[in-house]
Amino acid sequence: MTEDGSGGKNTLTIRDNRTGREYEVDILEGDVIRAMDLRQIKIDDDDFGMMTYDPGYKNTASTRSTITYIDGEKGILRYRGYPIEQLAERSSFLEVAYLILNGELPSQSELDDFVHEITYHTYVHENIRTVMNGFRYDAHAMSMLISSVAALGTFYPEARDVHDAGNRRLQVHRLVAKMPTLAALTYRHHQGLPPAYPENELSFTANFLNMLFRIGGGDYKANPVIERALDVLFILHADHEQNCSATAMRVIGSSEADPYSALAGAMGALFGPLHGGANEAVLRMLERIGTMDNIPAFMEGVKRKEERLMGFGHRVYKAYDPRASIIKRTADEVFEVTGHNPLLDMALELERIALDDDFFISRHLYPNVDFYSGLIYQALGFPVEMFPVLFAIPRTVGWLAQWEELLEDEDQSIARPRQIFTGSAERDFVPVEDR
Numbered sequence: 031m032t033e034d035g036s037g038g039k040n041t042l043t044i045r046d047n048r049t050g051r052e053y054e055v056d057i058l059e060g061d062v063i064r065a066m067d068l069r070q071i072k073i074d075d076d077d078f079g080m081m082t083y084d085p086g087y088k089n090t091a092s093t094r095s096t097i098t099y100i101d102g103e104k105g106i107l108r109y110r111g112y113p114i115e116q117l118a119e120r121s122s123f124l125e126v127a128y129l130i131l132n133g134e135l136p137s138q139s140e141l142d143d144f145v146h147e148i149t150y151h152t153y154v155h156e157n158i159r160t161v162m163n164g165f166r167y168d169a170h171a172m173s174m175l176i177s178s179v180a181a182l183g184t185f186y187p188e189a190r191d192v193h194d195a196g197n198r199r200l201q202v203h204r205l206v207a208k209m210p211t212l213a214a215l216t217y218r219h220h221q222g223l224p225p226a227y228p229e230n231e232l233s234f235t236a237n238f239l240n241m242l243f244r245i246g247g248g249d250y251k252a253n254p255v256i257e258r259a260l261d262v263l264f265i266l267h268a269d270h271e272q273n274c275s276a277t278a279m280r281v282i283g284s285s286e287a288d289p290y291s292a293l294a295g296a297m298g299a300l301f302g303p304l305h306g307g308a309n310e311a312v313l314r315m316l317e318r319i320g321t322m323d324n325i326p327a328f329m330e331g332v333k334r335k336e337e338r339l340m341g342f343g344h345r346v347y348k349a350y351d352p353r354a355s356i357i358k359r360t361a362d363e364v365f366e367v368t369g370h371n372p373l374l375d376m377a378l379e380l381e382r383i384a385l386d387d388d389f390f391i392s393r394h395l396y397p398n399v400d401f402y403s404g405l406i407y408q409a410l411g412f413p414v415e416m417f418p419v420l421f422a423i424p425r426t427v428g429w430l431a432q433w434e435e436l437l438e439d440e441d442q443s444i445a446r447p448r449q450i451f452t453g454s455a456e457r458d459f460v461p462v463e464d465r
């Protein structure tokens with residue numbers, strides 16, 4: 031018994047004041063109760079039973095997961111237990127990808143095998159270029175990428191066998207390996223350039239930069255500072271637990287759809303400006319603000335809720351996003367090579383004002399991962415349409431890890447939320463001439 035005599039049991043007693051009945055439900059690890067335990071709460075036998083109402087899933091755990099841990103109050107992010115700061119400092123993107131997909135850091139030989147496997151799968155079927163060529167010159171790179179990932183699935187019909195673990199792994203490796211190739215093809219299409227094929231002896235990031243920027247034969251060599259900066263950005267974006275796009279991946283995956291279809295859906299979720307499209311929206315916002323003089327008026331508009339300060343705020347982080355701190359440092363290293371990005375001064379000024387203003391302080395609004403990443407991408411020469419694409423390449427790892435975890439989780443079943451119907455009661459059809 032506890033001091034107040036409550037008994038110290040891991041249960042919750044719910045009293046229904048409509049009926050006076052009491053119910054005892056289990057409290058599970060993580061301070062959660064099962065939503066289905068509420069169904070027994072009824073007024074009478076005909077009653078459906080109680081549900082929870084949670085638009086946007088603000089307080090609903092949809093899964094148990096061992097992949098990514100976030101403490102939003104303290105600004106902590108860990109993949110498989112390893113702090114993001116250590117991984118960004120000491121690891122490489124493919125090593126982190128292995129960690130996220132397999133749960134443990136690889137030995138040297140495991141890493142070598144994984145790198146070989148990913149490198150081996152970088153080529154895409156030539157017909158994918160026909161798909162790309164169907165797009166107009168100004169098609170958004172992210173829309174092209176989403177479509178080409180869905181199209182890629184048609185080349186691997188065996189991917190639909192989602193219960194075969196070995197087959198699943200093959201598709202995972204294919205997708206991780208081919209995303210940079212597809213992304214580079216969207217860029218080359220946009221620029222009106224012929225494709226540059228993968229160079230498999232290069233690192234994941236150097237190969238990607240090569241496929242983007244090589245003109246002619248073999249004359250491009252990525253600057254090592256830029257190669258490393260992009261690798262760090264990829265590490266930071268690799269997973270972020272149950273966000274909007276990971277949830278989309280899981281929802282689609284729960285119907286046992288193939289991973290190419292599920293990934294295309296997750297990418298659609300990422301594209302929105304409130305999620306991964308925010309990096310593009312930040313750049314467009316900074317360009318629209320234009321000069322430092324316009325910042326105070328812009329911020330007043332944000333406080334009047336006429337618009338949002340893009341790249342600020344987060345559903346989970348109520349402290350500085352740890353990824354934003356690392357990106358800010360990475361930006362300094364990149365700008366030493368590329369020269370200063372004048373938009374950075376505006377971003378810093380927006381941050382300075384926000385962190386000192388009660389509107390933002392009281393709402394716990396801090397810079398998120400998207401606030402500074404776009405500035406780096408721009409300095410590297412990417413058009414804004416490529417920004418969400420650059421987010422999608424590394425997040426593919428997280429989406430696929432979430433998808434595999436879902437398929438191996440016996441608690442999971444097809445995603446199918448309930449609704450509270452607020453429409454019309456039954457009524458009789460009226461012929462059009464009588465309406």
Ligand code: CMC
Pocket residue numbers: 273303304305306307308332335337338339340341342343344345346393395398399400
């Ligand atoms: N600028 C101004 N006010 C904001 C912002 C912002 N960026 N974000 C939230 N608020 C206000 C919002 O108006 C609300 O005020 P009030 O309590 O007076 O109604 C309060 O803060 C809480 O906002 P919310 O919309 O209820 O919070 P949410 O958890 O539903 O939304 C968010 C989270 C990320 C969608 C939101 O903060 C936002 O729209 N931010 C801008 C877009 C952005 O940067 N997205 C990237 C997110 S991080 C990377 C990723 O997910 O890919």
